[in-house]
Every structure is written in structure tokens, then in C-alpha cells.
Amino acid sequence: MPKARSTIEIKNRRARFDYEFIEKFVAGIVLSGTEIKSIRAGKASLVDSYCYFVGSELYVRNMNISEYWWGSYNRHDPGRDRKLLLNKRELRRLQRAVREKGLTIVTVRMFISERGYAKLEIALARGKREYDKRESIKEKDMRRERERL
Numbered sequence: 001m002p003k004a005r006s007t008i009e010i011k012n013r014r015a016r017f018d019y020e021f022i023e024k025f026v027a028g029i030v031l032s033g034t035e036i037k038s039i040r041a042g043k044a045s046l047v048d049s050y051c052y053f054v055g056s057e058l059y060v061r062n063m064n065i066s067e068y069w070w071g072s073y074n075r076h077d078p079g080r081d082r083k084l085l086l087n088k089r090e091l092r093r094l095q096r097a098v099r100e101k102g103l104t105i106v107t108v109r110m111f112i113s114e115r116g117y118a119k120l121e122i123a124l125a126r127g128k129r130e131y132d133k134r135e136s137i138k139e140k141d142m143r144r145e146r147e148r149l
Contacts, residue, residue: 010110012046019106019125027120028085034068039118051105051122053095058084102126
């Protein structure tokens with residue numbers, strides 16, 4: 001019997017406004033204890049989260065996964081850094097790219113895969129300037145106007 005499709009999708013809307021995405025990747029997350037149950041309940045936040053390297057491993061910081069309400073002694077720390085799982089080739093590519101000036105790795109969205117695993121979509125990104133942000137707002141307003149007509 002196939003698994004039911006999950007509707008859990010937690011987005012980082014601020015990242016799309018503050019950054020210009022160059023390339024996107026989908027990474028697995030190393031979770032502990034009751035974290036997956038909290039994610040399935042939709043109790044996670046990606047606001048202000050970003051990725052960084054320790055050696056050749058990629059971690060995500062400032063991703064908040066709330067404590068599971070019915071958890072007991074196995075509770076997790078909501079704000080801990082979590083390791084991301086990517087191929088070696090992807091990790092090397094990201095590490096080389098981050099060394100360039102002005103590039104960073106930001107979290108875009110978190111979702112539950114078809115197999116039931118929590119996945120994190122990350123993007124290699126460049127920060128937008130103030131005038132770029134104004135241009136994005138203008139484009140969004142124009143798109144809304146076209147849809148109304």
C-alpha cells in the first residue's frame with residue numbers, strides 16, 4: 001500500500017525577498033529524538049536560518065524545531081545545529097562557491113519526502129541590493145495586476 005502524500009511544507013519567505021538564488025539543492029537532515037514528529041505537526045521555523053561548513057560537513061544553524069508536546073525524556077534542543085546530508089560532489093561544489101565573495105547558503109523550504117523523510121531545500125544565494133528588492137516588489141505588483149484582469 002503506497003504512503004499518503006504529505007502536505008507539510010515549511011517555507012522561508014524572507015529568503016526569496018533578501019536573496020537571489022543561483023542554484024538549489026535538496027538535502028536530508030540528521031534528526032534526533034522527537035524532531036520528526038514536531039516537523040510532521042508543522043512546528044518548525046526556517047526564519048533567519050543559514051548553512052555553514054565545519055571541515056567538509058554542512059550544518060544548518062538557527063532552524064527552530066519546537067519540542068514535541070507528548071515527548072518525555074527524549075526531548076530535543078529546539079535550536080541546535082543540524083547536519084545536512086548531501087553527496088560529496090555537491091558538498092565540494094558548495095564549499096568552493098561559498099569561498100567567493102558575497103555568496104552564502106540559505107534554507108528555502110522544508111518538506112516531507114514521499115518516503116517519509118524530512119528534507120531541506122537549500123540554495124546557493126547572493127544578497128540582493130536595496131534597488132533589487134524594490135524591483136522585485138514592482139514585478140510582484142505588476143503580476144498581481146495582470147492576474148486581476
